[in-house]
Amino acid sequence: MRIHVAALAAAAASLLVVATPAQAAAHQGGLHLGKIQYNSPGSDNRSNTSLNAEWVDIHNNTASSIQLSGYKLKDNTGYTYTFGTYRIGAYKTVRIHTGKGTNTAADRYWGRASYVWNNTSDKARLIKPSGTQLDSCSWTTSNNGTKYCH
Numbered sequence: 001m002r003i004h005v006a007a008l009a010a011a012a013a014s015l016l017v018v019a020t021p022a023q024a025a026a027h028q029g030g031l032h033l034g035k036i037q038y039n040s041p042g043s044d045n046r047s048n049t050s051l052n053a054e055w056v057d058i059h060n061n062t063a064s065s066i067q068l069s070g071y072k073l074k075d076n077t078g079y080t081y082t083f084g085t086y087r088i089g090a091y092k093t094v095r096i097h098t099g100k101g102t103n104t105a106a107d108r109y110w111g112r113a114s115y116v117w118n119n120t121s122d123k124a125r126l127i128k129p130s131g132t133q134l135d136s137c138s139w140t141t142s143n144n145g146t147k148y149c150h
Contacts, residue, residue, distance in 0.1 A: 030060075031058065031060050031135070032134070032149070033058060033124055033136070034057035034058065035057045035146065035148050036055070036117065036139075036146065036149065037055050037145060037146055038146070039144075039146075040145070048099040051113070052097040052109070055096060055097045058073075058093065058094050058095075060090060060093070061091060063090050065092075066087065067085075068086045068088055069084060070083065071127065073126060073127075075124060076118070077116075079112075081110045094108055095108070096108050098115060098117075099111070099112060121138075121139065123137065123139075124137045137149035
């Protein structure tokens with residue numbers, strides 16, 4: 001009877017281990033790139049509306065706000081958005097739009113008159129003021145124009 005109970009306990013434990021990968025992975029901690037809309041919906045007509053439909057989300061998954069002054073967002077070509085004085089709140093997201101607009105706590109605007117992110121292949125990089133890369137996210141195909149980085 002002991003062998004049978006031990007075998008049942010081992011089988012139950014293995015089922016728990018097998019079930020674990022099916023659970024959703026924990027969201028990445030710290031400051032990181034989130035979702036990127038690299039191909040704005042509709043035709044690429046360079047209107048400000050179309051440019052602002054191209055964007056990158058940056059998440060702060062910490063319990064503290066973070067000063068982003070001097071942080072950079074770059075693509076493969078070298079186009080660079082540099083944060084001015086801006087503090088992202090704890091557990092908040094900021095969206096960087098390619099076009100022009102009025103900056104708010106949740107939305108920042110690059111102010112460009114042309115697109116940044118290539119539709120077929122590119123890489124977004126989040127860089128600290130020291131020059132150290134904090135995070136990156138790349139794509140090689142047009143996955144409906146959207147990339148979930150983490």
